[in-house]
Amino acid sequence: MANKTAMPGKQSGKVISGLNKLRRSPLIILVHLSVLLLVILWTFPTAGLLISSFRDKEQLAISGWWTALASSEQNLITRTAPPNQQQLIDGVYLLEGTIEDIEKTDGILRFGWTSREPEAYQAGTTAEMGNDGTLMVDSSGNYQMTSVDPFTGSRGKRIFYTALTPPAFSLDNYIEVLGSEGIGQSFLNSLTVTIPATIIPILIAAYAAYALSWMKLPGRSLLIAMVVGLLVVPLQMSLIPLLQLYNVIGNFFGVSAKTYLGIWLAHTGFGLPLAIYLLRNYISGLPKEIIESARVDGATDFDIFMKIILPLSFPALASFAIFQFLWVWNDLLVATVFLGNGESELVLTGRLRELLGSRGGNWEILTASAFISIAVPLTVFFTLQRYLVRGLLTGSVK
Amino acid sequence: MEQLYYSLLVVVLGVSACIFYFIASNWLLVMIFPVGRGSNEQVAKNIRTAAAIRPWIFLGPALFFLGLYLVYPVFDSIALSLYDRNGETFVGLANYQWLFQDNEFRQSLLNNLLWLLIVPAMSTFFGLIIAALTDRIGWGNIAKSLIFMPMAISFIGASIIWKFVYDYRAEGSDQIGVLNAVVEYFGGSPQAWVTVPFWNNIFLMVILIWIQTGFAMVILSAALRGISEETVEAAVLDGANGLQIFFKILIPQIWGTIAVVWTTITILVLKVFDIVLAMTNGQWSTQVLANMMFDWMFRGGGDFGRGAAIAVIIMFAVLPVMVWNIKQANTQMEGR
Numbered sequence: 096m097a098n099k100t101a102m103p104g105k106q107s108g109k110v111i112s113g114l115n116k117l118r119r120s121p122l123i124i125l126v127h128l129s130v131l132l133l134v135i136l137w138t139f140p141t142a143g144l145l146i147s148s149f150r151d152k153e154q155l156a157i158s159g160w161w162t163a164l165a166s167s168e169q170n171l172i173t174r175t176a177p178p179n180q181q182q183l184i185d186g187v188y189l190l191e192g193t194i195e196d197i198e199k200t201d202g203i204l205r206f207g208w209t210s211r212e213p214e215a216y217q218a219g220t221t222a223e224m225g226n227d228g229t230l231m232v233d234s235s236g237n238y239q240m241t242s243v244d245p246f247t248g249s250r251g252k253r254i255f256y257t258a259l260t261p262p263a264f265s266l267d268n269y270i271e272v273l274g275s276e277g278i279g280q281s282f283l284n285s286l287t288v289t290i291p292a293t294i295i296p297i298l299i300a301a302y303a304a305y306a307l308s309w310m311k312l313p314g315r316s317l318l319i320a321m322v323v324g325l326l327v328v329p330l331q332m333s334l335i336p337l338l339q340l341y342n343v344i345g346n347f348f349g350v351s352a353k354t355y356l357g358i359w360l361a362h363t364g365f366g367l368p369l370a371i372y373l374l375r376n377y378i379s380g381l382p383k384e385i386i387e388s389a390r391v392d393g394a395t396d397f398d399i400f401m402k403i404i405l406p407l408s409f410p411a412l413a414s415f416a417i418f419q420f421l422w423v424w425n426d427l428l429v430a431t432v433f434l435g436n437g438e439s440e441l442v443l444t445g446r447l448r449e450l451l452g453s454r455g456g457n458w459e460i461l462t463a464s465a466f467i468s469i470a471v472p473l474t475v476f477f478t479l480q481r482y483l484v485r486g487l488l489t490g491s492v493k
Numbered sequence: 494m495e496q497l498y499y500s501l502l503v504v505v506l507g508v509s510a511c512i513f514y515f516i517a518s519n520w521l522l523v524m525i526f527p528v529g530r531g532s533n534e535q536v537a538k539n540i541r542t543a544a545a546i547r548p549w550i551f552l553g554p555a556l557f558f559l560g561l562y563l564v565y566p567v568f569d570s571i572a573l574s575l576y577d578r579n580g581e582t583f584v585g586l587a588n589y590q591w592l593f594q595d596n597e598f599r600q601s602l603l604n605n606l607l608w609l610l611i612v613p614a615m616s617t618f619f620g621l622i623i624a625a626l627t628d629r630i631g632w633g634n635i636a637k638s639l640i641f642m643p644m645a646i647s648f649i650g651a652s653i654i655w656k657f658v659y660d661y662r663a664e665g666s667d668q669i670g671v672l673n674a675v676v677e678y679f680g681g682s683p684q685a686w687v688t689v690p691f692w693n694n695i696f697l698m699v700i701l702i703w704i705q706t707g708f709a710m711v712i713l714s715a716a717l718r719g720i721s722e723e724t725v726e727a728a729v730l731d732g733a734n735g736l737q738i739f740f741k742i743l744i745p746q747i748w749g750t751i752a753v754v755w756t757t758i759t760i761l762v763l764k765v766f767d768i769v770l771a772m773t774n775g776q777w778s779t780q781v782l783a784n785m786m787f788d789w790m791f792r793g794g795g796d797f798g799r800g801a802a803i804a805v806i807i808m809f810a811v812l813p814v815m816v817w818n819i820k821q822a823n824t825q826m827e828g829r
Binding site (some may be wrong): 112123126127130131133134137138139140141143144147150155156157158159160162167207259283284286288289290291292294295296298299302303305306307310311312316318319320321322323324326327328329330331333334335336337338339353355356359360361365367368371393395396397398422423425426427428431432439444447448458461462464465468469472473475476480484488489490 | 497498499500501503508511512515516519526534544547548549551552554555556558559561562563564566567569570573580619623626627629630631638639640642643644645646647649650652653654655656657658659665666667668669670671674703706708709711712715733735737747760763764766767769770783786787790797800801803804805807808811814815817818821822823826
């Protein structure tokens with residue numbers, strides 16, 4: 096958690112104990128309430144997405160997700176039994192029965208017999224239809240339709256009704272998007288991009304960081320300044336030249352310019368400044384004595400790096416790996432420019448963008464897809480938050 | 494599934510290639526400049542030469558990638574911005590002339606300015622408030638963790654989350670977007686928020702503020718904890734109240750960190766395009782530079798000249814922060 100890693104070993108939390116006077120003040124209740132309010136504000140949108148993704152798509156489209164646990168009213172249409180089941184009782188033709196899907200509802204509230212007024216009558220009352228007919232629907236779904244003239248045609252008559260439907264949660268939306276919407280394939284594509292793009296830069300950066308920390312090197316501070324400068328260079332500057340370069344290389348070898356190899360290398364290049372910066376900050380802070388005594392014992396730089404630096408730098412390596420993983424997984428720009436849109440190439444972020452265009456109103460699809468795409472980084476985030484916070488703290492120029 | 498194995502194979506290959514590179518080059522260095530034989534003078538010279546070359550072997554791959562993927566493109570982009578759409582005919586400053594007459598560009602510039610004013614300020618403000626408040630309560634860490642969470646969500650995922658919040662249904666039907674439901678509850682009439690000019694910019698900024706507040710909070714919280722206890726105790730003894738301590742004792746001591754947070758978010762704001770792309774794609778006067786650049790890269794087969802010109806403008810906006818960062822890093826290094 097944030098607090099534990101913050102300023103290790105220093106006056107952690109002492110300021111706060113100095114504020115004991117404040118802690119005891121009645122204002123503390125106000126503090127609790129404000130934090131609670133802020134937390135609710137911050138988590139509410141994500142909670143909405145998560146809850147919605149499990150809801151029945153019919154319900155999702157017509158009621159707010161905060162009503163998900165309450166029964167909702169749904170306007171439905173059904174048909175009576177076909178005319179060949181009509182009975183003639185006291186000179187009146189009668190069709191009766193029970194509405195088919197009644198078990199799925201919590202009872203009928205209102206009904207109607209025309210699409211113009213689909214909920215004109217309360218359940219249990221009798222509606223006067225045109226030409227001397229009546230329709231009665233009670234709340235448990237039994238209906239009686241009468242007419243002076245015989246019912247004709249082969250299909251039953253329509254009944255419009257408003258029913259109370261209980262909340263329905265299922266994995267249907269997830270099953271749908273994983274298969275037919277291509278989210279499953281995109282998930283694999285995202286993994287394919289992310290794993291090499293996260294791991295390959297680490298070693299390259301670690302060597303460079305070691306050289307920049309512990310080796311005699313003319314122009315070292317200039318190189319470090321360059322790395323710091325490159326940290327903030329907007330990616331936008333790199334896109335067009337690299338796209339052209341990739342096109343030339345692609346043409347030369349007669350292959351597509353948009354390949355996995357291309358995007359791995361691009362992410363490696365773009366991730367290096369942060370990697371070198373983070374690792375250098377960490378590695379240059381390692382105790383001098385260890386490295387010098389190893390040198391005295393005759394260890395080469397290569398030995399020192401592999402046997403001392405790498406194992407000791409694990410926390411910094413982990414921080415960077417998490418950053419790079421989150422950044423590559425969540426990236427849309429680099430993937431759109433350097434990777435194709437084919438079924439075996441479109442990554443999750445690209446797929447989400449496409450779905451926003453083609454399925455803009457289908458919230459059951461959008462919410463489930465979005466949640467699949469954020470589930471992985473959220474898991475990484477919550478399990479490895481310690482390293483992430485530590486990285487952030489060394490990563491920002493203090 | 495096959496491609497996943499392929500990618501794992503690449504990981505193994507890539508890492509082995511790296512290790513092989515270092516072992517092989519190190520071996521080569523020792524072969525060329527042997528230290529085991531020859532006169533003492535020769536050995537001493539060899540050791541010196543090898544020691545001078547070795548750092549460059551360690552730096553080699555990193556410098557190659559930085560050069561190819563970041564340094565060279567900066568210069569190439571500047572050059573390309575002086576050429577036409579295919580990068581073939583030199584057109585001088587025509588792309589920039591066109592830019593400054595283009596209404597969409599002016600709109601983007603104005604919007605970017607708004608983003609730059611509002612997003613870093615609000616994120617830092619909320620981050621600071623939350624950092625200060627959560628430090629005083631037992632469940633502060635859980636609260637922090639939850640507010641920090643949006644950092645892990647992609648901009649496009651966050652856009653979907655917020656698009657759902659802003660969702661609009663015609664008046665009379667049940668609203669499924671939280672914002673419109675709240676507005677209706679208080680008697681207002683629902684709006685299609687992302688289409689309301691000017692204010693829609695704010696609604697898009699909210700997304701980035703939502704994401705970045707956690708970042709500001711984590712860093713500022715650490716800074717607050719680093720403040721020495723004596724200053725606070727002295728203020729308490731002098732009878733300062735909570736607000737006075739916060740504004741007159743704590744804040745002045747973390748100005749440096751506030752500046753870092755502010756500039757980091759500023760840079761991010763200049764580069765973010767995903768949110769605008771997903772929410773409006775620049776319609777209803779919400780265009781920003783980064784999205785406009787992306788758009789021109791592909792519009793009508795791609796206009797590389799104009800795209801590069803917009804990229805150069807973004808780069809130009811980043812420069813002051815870059816210079817400031819380098820200065821900071823230099824002073825920090827001198828201290829070591």
